[in-house]
Amino acid sequence: MLTKNYQLVFAFVFAIHEINKNDKLLPNITLQTEILDDAFSSLKASLATLDLLSLGRMDVPNYKCTWEKSLIAIIGGLTSQTSLQIANILNIHKIPQLSYGSFDPIFSDKIQFPSLFRMVPDEIFQYFGITQLFEYFGWNWIVLLIPEDESGERFHRILSASLVQKDICIALTQSVPTVTSYFSNPILQKRLNAIAAALLSKNINVILVYGDSQSMDGLRIILESYEFFQKQPMERVWITTAQWDVTTVFSGIRFTERSFNGTLSFALHTNVVPGFQEFLENLNPIQSKIYLLKEFWCSAFICSLPMYNLNYPNLRNCMGEEKLRNLPGSVFEMRMSSQSYSIYNAVYALAHALHYADSLRAKRKAIGTENSWKHMNIQPWQLRSFLRYIRFNNSAGEEVFFDENGDLASGFDVINLVTFSNQSFQKVQVGGIDPQASAGKRFTMNGSAVVWNHKFKKMPPRSRCVENCQPGYSRLVQPGNYVCCYDCVQCADGRISDHIDASECAKCPDDHYSNEKQDQCLPKRDIYLSYTEPLGAVLASSAVFFSIITIMVMGTFIHYQVTPIVKANNWTITCILLVSLLLCFLCSFLFLGTPGKVSCLLRQTVFGVVFSIAISCMLAKTITVVLAFIATKPGNKMRKWIGKKLATSVIFLCSVIQTLICAVWLITAPPFPEADMHSQPAETILQCNEGSETMFYLVLSYMWLLAFISFTVAFFARKLPDSFNEAKLITFSMLVFCSVWVSFVPSYLSTKGTNMVIVEVFSILVSSFALLACIFFPKCYMILFRPELNVKEHLVKKKH
Structure with missing residues (x-):
């Protein structure tokens, strides 16, 4: 039993x-x-x-x-x-x-x-696991033992096709005969001796065994003979499939613990x-009526149960x-x-x-x-x-x-067998195969947890036909030889191999060159304004911070929109200006990160349009202030021009002109991403080619024109009474704005690479924040901290 x-x-x-x-x-x-x-x-x-x-x-x-x-x-x-x-x-x-x-x-x-x-x-996952296991430990030279039947031939056929794809070779395949009473002892002994001689002649450390305890009984006889009678245990890395538990032996047969110590076994997944x-x-056994329990008890404990007619000579009685x-x-x-x-x-x-x-x-x-x-x-x-x-x-x-084929949707465990001299052992799970996991995680292995046979001195054994070709060399397979048995040839100049056992040397790209060891192509470093760089992170954080401030200002004006100071400002212009300023801050993100086709198309055009809208709002505010002052004089006919229509018309007209300029730019010569490999000797600059520099400077020139007109009008209106206008605030804000963008041109032209992007993003953030701070911070201060000034009487009070 x-x-x-x-x-x-x-x-x-x-x-x-x-x-x-x-x-x-x-x-x-x-x-x-x-x-x-x-x-x-x-x-x-x-x-x-x-x-x-x-x-x-x-x-x-x-x-x-x-x-x-x-x-x-x-x-x-x-x-x-x-x-x-x-x-x-x-x-x-x-x-x-x-x-x-x-x-x-x-x-x-x-x-x-x-x-x-x-x-x-499905057994296909066991084939997958075996291949992955060999790859994990770098084994490509193995022995395969299979039963002498159709299942063994099928396993060899399918596994060979899987291994050849990974350049793993089966150095020796042996069919183990099934031990039955139909074999005469001399014939059986001769066949088993031939298998043993083949195993000993091959200096191969890894032996894969496919079969169950019945079909591999011949292998058990070989191992038992060499370990207990000849005192030469076959200490190898035995890898067994899920069909065979090597620790299962018939009653009275000793377990070959020295041979199987360190065995790696695939087993059906189990749990506690x-x-x-x-x-x-x-x-x-006396109280239970389980099928053949009494016979099992006698066989396991080597005793007799006379009361159930299970008498065995010279054996003690089972106590139960x-x-x-x-x-x-x-x-x-x-x-x-x-x-x-x-x-x-x-x-x-x-x-x-x-x-x-x-x-x-x-x-x-x-x-x-x-x-x-x-x-x-x-x-x-x-x-x-x-x-x-x-x-x-x-x-x-x-x-x-069950899956669609009626097979259990489960996997396999990889078990490490650790044996001891007293015939005891320990099974430790060191890996597994999970078919339900993603493709890269189906096979898991903890190589450091494996206890190897003491022959290998606690180190993972080698099992290769030749040593690995190191980086800088490629494999050269001789005609008629195993693919695993090859020569190593050093790569020529301009070619490299960057991994072990490269099948051929790869040519370096035109923008790379090989080092002295031919194991690495040294590329030019790609540079662009990244979020991870300190300056990129500071600019991105500033854009987020200024955007939050803008949203807070918008919230303040919305909450206090019924107060006099908010009503005194054209609500439509205020909303458009705040939204455009928010977009100005956000458009700086188009300049950060890897330049792409979309970001290159949008970064300058979006920047030009939203800034034109913002400056148009400033111009509309200034014109409204001037007209409002003039209209207060008795009998003046300018009063009919004051209103939302004038401001909206100014903003619309100025913005449409910039939009048309950008549209022509995108149609005729749109910006595109490019890699500048010539400006820096060791770097490749990833940047946006503006397509047409003329259109780029035309967009900037139009924006400067609007800013200059707004500054000029505001400058001349700065001495109007405070109760009627905010010209002083507009004047100062436009002064800062113009100063930033006047200094932008020489700075932009004198820099290259990421520094050009940094200069432009910095100019965008500073000029936008100047408009926000100069126009809205004084009003927010009065709304939040000086509410006594936010009354109608104060606004209509004339300055003496």
Whole structure:
């Protein structure tokens, strides 16, 4: 008996007990079980299936001997061969089958196997994980051991195609014969000796094994012989697939801990199931009636149970008080194994499917449409559709569901086996494969947590045909040789390889050159006014700060718009001016960051238009003040020109002219991003080419013209009585504005690269803030801190 595999029975019984005690899951249904052993035999699996179909009366196909019980589903088998035999029989009866260890891709064919669901993920992810593991540790020279059957050939064919894409070579492939009674000892010994000699002759540290405990029994014989009889353990990095747990051995056979120390194994994903270890702790062979529990107990604890006719010569009697936790790991593990976890989830998947089916039957009965589900017992063919779309969380907190092929949507764990001299061991999860994760995160590995075989002195072993070609060299594969066995050739001048094992040397771009080691192209550094640079960060922060101040001023004027000082100003002009100033601050962001096609098109045109609107507002304010003063004289005819229409017309006319200039600019010679590789010897300046410098300076000239006119009018109106105008504020603001932009031209022309952008952004922020501060800060001061001045009497009071 494989005592370690008996945990599958415990997991099955434990899940059934949990479900039957659950008041919410299947409250009116009690699940009963029948457990039969196929002993890795397809014939026995077929007989067991027929036995279950006839419910133990007669193994007659398609004949039900009793109505006392109803077979709703079958869970099994562990291998693909036994699962195939079971599926061929169950498909006729449309009875769902949940296989917990079959990786053959044929089972994903829902046309051929519509009733079979696999509690294992698609094996393609195991191929992916193996390839990623080799890449992670830099192994490209490996030995492959496969069973001597169709599954081994399929694995070799698919894996080879995957490895060749990553330049990983299989140096040796050996088929391990299945050990059966049909082999005479000399023939078997000769074949196993040939495999052992091949393994020893190849100085390769990594050996990948595909197979299960039955097909790899020949390999176990080899390792046992060399470790215990010849005292030469085959200390390698053994990598095993999910089909084989190397710690599982038959009763009386020693576990080859020195050979398998440091093994990396792919295993079906498992987790800690609450209550399972307590269930194992409380088992007693005398009190429990679990299938073959007494035989298991005798085999595991090497004792007899005379009361049940289980007498073994020279063995003590079992007391029934033995504890499973005291058994060696190779005999029995308390931690739930991968296959046991799959069985546990399979039982719960069936239970949830039954629950949904029963709930649907109850709902249809309530609305009077139970005819379609008139039987009290749900039929297996009805359960199949519920299984396909089942989705639930198990007691370990993990979601369980099937993909479109009827395979479990789960992954694999990468287990590191650490063995000890007393036949004990420890399994440590060091990685995993999660098919549900994003492409770059499906494979995870913690290489520092791996404990290697002591032969490698705690260092990751090397397993390569030749040493890596270092940067500055490329691989040269000799004709007829393995792609992994190559020469290293240094790169020529102007070409580089910047990584290990480069297939060829890459030519440096025209704006790069190779260094002396030919492992790096030295590029010119791209420079632009970035947010991360100190000056860029200061300018961006200033723009945000000034924008917030502008919004606060807008909020103040909106809140106090019924007060005299706000009413005294043209509300339309005030709103347009504040919005344009806000846009002036925000347009500075078009000059920051990497120049792009859109930002280059917008930065100068938006700047020119919004600044023209702002200056137009200042001009409109000045003209309004002058006309207002003149209109106060008795009999003056200018009073009819005072009003919103005049101010709006001035703003509209001045802004439209600038807009037309910008439109002509964009149509004839629009700005575009460019890389200046000649101005700086070691830098590439990313900048905006203005397209037409004439149009750029025309935009600036028109803006200066408006500013000059506004300054001139305001200057001559500065001595008008304070009660009628704000000409002094406009004069000072326009003086600052003109000073900034007059000094801008020489500064702009005398700088290059990012300094040109800095000068322009600085000018935008300073001139905009000057307008904001000079025009609105005095008014805000009076509104917020001198409310006694914000009265009509004060505004109409004439200055003496």
